[in-house]
Amino acid sequence: MTAPTPGTAPDASAGDDPVVTLTGVGRTFRRSGGQQMTALQDIDLTIPRGSAFGVVGESGSGKTTLMRLIAGLDRATSGRVVVDGTDITELPEKKLQFLRRTLQVVFQDPMGSLDPRMRIGRIVAEPLSVLRHSGIEHRVAEVLQQVGLEADIVHRYPHQFSGGQRQRISIARAIAPDPAVLIADEAVSALDVTVRAQILDLIAEIAARRSLTLIFVSHDLSVIRRVCDHVAVLQSGRLVETGTTAQVYTDPQQDYTRRLLAAVPRLASSLQMARSRAAARKPTESPTLGTAGRNEDTE
Numbered sequence: 001m002t003a004p005t006p007g008t009a010p011d012a013s014a015g016d017d018p019v020v021t022l023t024g025v026g027r028t029f030r031r032s033g034g035q036q037m038t039a040l041q042d043i044d045l046t047i048p049r050g051s052a053f054g055v056v057g058e059s060g061s062g063k064t065t066l067m068r069l070i071a072g073l074d075r076a077t078s079g080r081v082v083v084d085g086t087d088i089t090e091l092p093e094k095k096l097q098f099l100r101r102t103l104q105v106v107f108q109d110p111m112g113s114l115d116p117r118m119r120i121g122r123i124v125a126e127p128l129s130v131l132r133h134s135g136i137e138h139r140v141a142e143v144l145q146q147v148g149l150e151a152d153i154v155h156r157y158p159h160q161f162s163g164g165q166r167q168r169i170s171i172a173r174a175i176a177p178d179p180a181v182l183i184a185d186e187a188v189s190a191l192d193v194t195v196r197a198q199i200l201d202l203i204a205e206i207a208a209r210r211s212l213t214l215i216f217v218s219h220d221l222s223v224i225r226r227v228c229d230h231v232a233v234l235q236s237g238r239l240v241e242t243g244t245t246a247q248v249y250t251d252p253q254q255d256y257t258r259r260l261l262a263a264v265p266r267l268a269s270s271l272q273m274a275r276s277r278a279a280a281r282k283p284t285e286s287p288t289l290g291t292a293g294r295n296e297d298t299e
């Protein structure tokens with residue numbers, strides 16, 4: 001077990017069997033007008049199998065570009081990318097299919113990533129259909145239940161759900177094919193602070209229970225700290241620091257990391273403030289997951 005229980009100290013011993021290895025990876029883009037733009041440069045990175053691995057850095061530091069390379073959605077312009085023992089750097093498109101089973105991504109904006117015209121059942125079944133999975137209906141019900149939703153929501157549409165519930169649906173879809181690696185790219189950034197904590201805890205719990213590798217991207221170090229046992233810090237396309245979360249948070253080696261640490265509002269204190277405000281406004285609501293279309297997640 002490597003992903004920590006939410007709220008506990010990070011586990012520093014994620015083993016040394018890498019599930020993702022990047023060697024000298026770079027990505028440049030050509031801008032209109034012919035200018036080159038370097039989004040990533042000389043990235044050497046090893047992500048231990050079963051770890052909860054945070055990637056942090058300011059907006060534009062290259063986090064999403066890095067995730068797209070690992071997920072096979074984009075190609076490096078230099079270096080090598082190895083995922084689960086396969087060098088995917090120049091693998092033809094057709095052979096990248098194996099990544100669909102190995103690796104799934106949860107994006108920031110569930111409204112953007114869930115097709116509004118599709119019912120939930122079809123949305124969650126999509127990766128299974130692509131993989132010609134058997135027993136799809138049963139599997140869909142199972143993963144919905146694992147993310148705290150009722151199986152009967154399969155007939156509803158995304159707009160009938162709150163932001164937190166939509167992100168639960170995205171997570172259900174991502175874990176349906178039982179991937180070895182789950183990438184969450186700013187998966188909780190669009191959620192309000194109370195719901196954010198719930199979804200974070202859900203992601204951490206699922207990663208730990210399934211022993212999958214979680215790659216968790218955020219610009220917010222307090223969020224990474226809650227979920228991850230390892231962290232890599234990106235600055236302007238370069239990897240400036242990496243280590244266990246405990247090491248990096250207690251003894252940051254780079255000024256940039258220190259500045260990031262000093263700048264972030266603490267999730268715990270934001271949560272405390274949100275709870276105090278909520279308590280002053282109204283009595284505590286009970287969880288209402290699965291009752292689509294009329295509520296937000298509440299604690």
Ligand SMILES: Nc1ncnc2c1ncn2[C@@H]1O[C@H](COP(=O)(O)OP(=O)(O)OP(=O)(O)O)[C@@H](O)[C@H]1O
Pocket residue numbers: 029030031037038039057058059060061062063064065066219
């Ligand atoms: N397809 C592209 N064409 C040109 N430039 C790109 C492209 N994709 C990314 N970039 C540039 O690469 C840099 C890194 O972008 P990226 O989206 O990876 O950053 P990020 O760390 O994920 O930022 P954010 O926190 O805002 O999501 C940015 O300057 C961005 O403008």
Ligand SMILES: [Mg+2]
Pocket residue numbers: 063064065186
């Ligand atoms: Mg991004």
